[in-house]
Amino acid sequence: MSRITCLRTIRIAERPNLIWVEIETDEGLTGLGESFRGAQAVEAVLHEQVAPWLLGRDARQIEAVSRHLMTPYLGFHSAGAEVRAASAVDLALWDLMGQRHGIPVHEALGGASRLAIRAYNTCAGYAYNTSGVARRDIGAGDRPAGPYDDQVAFMRDAGALAESLLSEGYSAMKIWPFDIYAPASGGHLITLEDLKAGLEPFRKVRAAVGDRIEVMCELHSLWGAHAAARICRALEDYGVFWAEDPLNKMDDIGGLADLRRQTRTPLCGSETLAGTVPFRQLLAADAIDIVMLDLAWCGGLTEGRKIAALAESHAKPVAPHDCTGPVTLMAGLHLALHAPTAIFQEVVRATLATWYRDLVTDLPLIQQGMVQAPTAPGLGTALRPEIRRREDAVVRQSRAG
Known part of the structure; x- marks a missing residue:
């Protein structure tokens, strides 16, 4: 038995939406998990609800723990605080599994399908998502805070940004130039003038580097059906690899299926969904082309590999999300290496070069x-x-009696 003796949470004021979970066992091992958004709510769930049940249990029984934590009386099939807490615990248990046997998690999952996977760079900046809300008001007049302030770069000169990424070996990039136009109508209307302005970065990329780089369009679940369809049809001219999270919200199975019938632009979704059921429904309705999942939000690696198996059964590719924290990135990478239909791992070179490290x-x-x-x-x-040990750190522990 590998008895769980301590559940510890750590969060820091500088990154107020990040929370880490450390699970200790009587073997002397410590597993690390992570989640993002609403860190204080997740912390409360972990110590008030999860810890009293989890402490003293066998850390090897990952599936049983996942099943219990992923089926609360309220909060199931969502990415709410209960599921974010379950996700962090699950990542820590898989970390323990690999440490216990002296193998990386992708091997513990059943082995790697590949030993390297293609990265795409999400063109965020250094402070992106710092407060938990993506900054969407950047315009061409903003100035970069450093060489990798890529969100400013794609609004100023996306062609030069594409050249920079290619010079570092990246062959795919993701941008979101339409976001700034959504608030005016609550996402229900995009004017022809705004549509053409939002297309400019894609035009500049193609003008600068041709077809040497793939470009993804992030739509951040900001749009209603009519506006989303107008954007996705306009993107067809630029060979966009996918349009991500086009509708508000991404559990609108019928709406997504209808949108997919209206455009040739492939649809990707969704980091915002949790549990297998929404993904099963999306795939059964033929509503998406690429499955994106976030392991800190969907239920961890245990649920994530089931979602990946659903994607495989529908011959759909998988692309793990990360624009939030370094532990989520590592976990997503292990799944991307293991899952047969995985095609990309998302990275943000701005965070890799600075605060992640x-x-x-x-x-x-x-x-x-x-x-x-x-x-x-x-x-x-x-x-x-x-x-x-930081002055802004909040550390809380629950220990077995």
Whole structure:
């Protein structure tokens, strides 16, 4: 037995939406998990609801723990605080599994389908998502805070940004130039003038580098059906690899299926969904082309590999999400290496170059646009020891009696 003796949470004021979970066992091992958004709510769920049930249990029984935590009386099939808490615990248990056996998580999952996977760069900036809400008001007049302030870059000169990414080996990028036009109508209308302005970055990319780079369009669940259809049809001229989260909300199965019939632009979704059921329904309705999932929100690796198996059964590709935290990135990478139909791992070069590396001991190695398989046991990273000693750190522990 691998008895769970302690559940610890750590969060820091500088990154108020990030929360880490450390689970200790009587073997002397510590597993690391993570979630994002509403960190205080997740912390409360973990200590008031999860810990009293989890402490003293066998950390090896990942499936049983997942089943219990993913089926609360309220909050199931959502990415609410209960499921975000369950996701963080699940990641920590898989980290423990790999450490216990001296193997990386992708091997513990059943082995790798590949030892490297293609990266795409989400063109965010250094402070993107800092407060938990993506900054969507950047315009051409904004100035970059550094060489990788890619959200400013794609609004100013997306062609030059594409050239920069290609020079570093990236062959795919994701941008969201339409976001700034949604608030005017609540996402229900996009004017022809705004549509053409939103298309400009895509035109500049093609003018600068031709077809040498793939471009994804993020729509952030901001749009109603009519506006989303207008955007997706207009994107067809630029060979966009996918339009991501086009509708508000992405559990609108019928709406997505209808949108997919109206456009040749492939639809991707959704990091915002949790549990297998919404994905099963989307796939059964032929409503999406690419499955995106976030392991810190969907239920962790246990639920994530089931979602990946559903995608495989429908011959759909998988692309794990990360624009939130370094542990989620590592976990997503392990799934991307394992899942047979995975095609991309999302990365943000701005965060990889700055604050991600300040939080954890290890990050993925990217060579010529390919993310390499970690070789260390477990997830392959840990929180830096100084994080819990920071003045702005909130550390809370629940221990077995």
